[in-house]
Amino acid sequence: MSWFIDWFLNMNVLKVVGLAGQAIFGARFLVQWLASERAQRSVIPVAFWYISLIGGVLTLIYAVYIQEPVFILSQIGGVVIYMRNLMFIYRDRRAHPLMGPDRA
Numbered sequence: 001m002s003w004f005i006d007w008f009l010n011m012n013v014l015k016v017v018g019l020a021g022q023a024i025f026g027a028r029f030l031v032q033w034l035a036s037e038r039a040q041r042s043v044i045p046v047a048f049w050y051i052s053l054i055g056g057v058l059t060l061i062y063a064v065y066i067q068e069p070v071f072i073l074s075q076i077g078g079v080v081i082y083m084r085n086l087m088f089i090y091r092d093r094r095a096h097p098l099m100g101p102d103r104a
Contacts, residue, residue, distance in 0.1 A: 018062025025055025046089055053082040 007015070028051040035045040060075035 014065040017058050021055050021058025028052050049085045
């Protein structure tokens with residue numbers, strides 16, 4: 001357990017970026033849960049994808065910093081998927097501008 005204390009005692013900006021990335025990434029589930037409760041059905045709001053993207057990019061920065069290939073590859077894959085989902089959402093909004101904002 002001393003490694004954990006040492007890790008925090010030797011905190012630097014990129015460790016803060018990594019922690020923030022994980023916190024933001026985890027918050028996406030809270031956003032999705034609240035949106036589903038509000039709609040009384042399972043929904044994935046657009047904010048879920050933005051939060052995923054932001055958290056994923058910050059976590060990717062940290063993964064590159066610690067030079068962990070498995071972590072880097074998994075984060076790159078996620079970031080690509082989050083961006084692609086946002087592209088689909090905005091393409092559909094351009095094609096159907098009269099539909100409501102919660103259709104995603």
